[in-house]
Amino acid sequence: MGREVAETCMEGMIFEMVSTYSTRFYATKPELAARRIEAIGYQVGLQLSERYTTERPRFSDHLEAIKFICKDFWSELFNKQIDNLRTNHRGTFVLQDNRFRWLTRVRINSLPKKMDASQHDPSAPTPDNKTAQATSMHLYFPCGIIRGALSNLGIPCAVSADISNLPACEINYIL
């Protein structure tokens, strides 16, 4: 169970999956596309968490399981650990990754907006809006993976992600 593939192949496949679901399968219903992508991530997370926990002893409580996600699970997936873990001790955890690998290829659109009165069309979505929407589609897969992994370890939760400053990425989960 230890064959390897190039990382670019993985990234290419994930990009293609997100774009296929967004543009071909559910072009008019982005919410459904998001749910399908998240469901794929859920199953992958289940399988991965089962696979990566064979060698180590089991977890005695929630915190240990979450630390496992931050350290071992993340380093298996992305070759690095989570940079920052915060909690409010009442069930909400925030994971922060300062350089989320799967989003490093996304270009940050920093062109100045041209306010030309003759061409300005207020009803069309602004370029920033569309970029943000497209990028957020890519976050459903990792959110699904984390939700699947935690569910398999016995912690049902809701996961959401936030990309206010690329390439950093914050993931919140609420138990």
Place this chain on the structure above:
Amino acid sequence: MANTACFIIVSRNDIPIYEAEVGSAPKEEAAHQHQFILHAALDIVQDLAWTTSAMFLKAVERFNDLVVSVYVTAGHTRLMLLHDSRNEDGIKSFFQEVHELYIKILLNPLYLSGSRITSSHFDTKVRALARKYL
């Protein structure tokens, strides 16, 4: 070499997903009794599983001269074996190998987690492992 052995895999929702009589001299009339003993041991396993972080819980219960040994995975799937041998290392290796096989079944994208394992390939391999280790 064990004369009687019954092996079941119970998912996290307490649904048995795989059962097999793997002893070398299977007795037909005792087969349902073996199942009954294993299911009755589930309560004890539940309590014991939270007290330790090891995967292999050794003998959790005795019935006449049969012993129930249990192996719990991180996803709370329980592999339970009813046997009359005392070969603990062999049983531990058996559980570890079946765990690997179980993960391979899980990796199948068409396998719904928590449903019965119907693969005959898995069945053959488990019986071969039982002959080898028990």
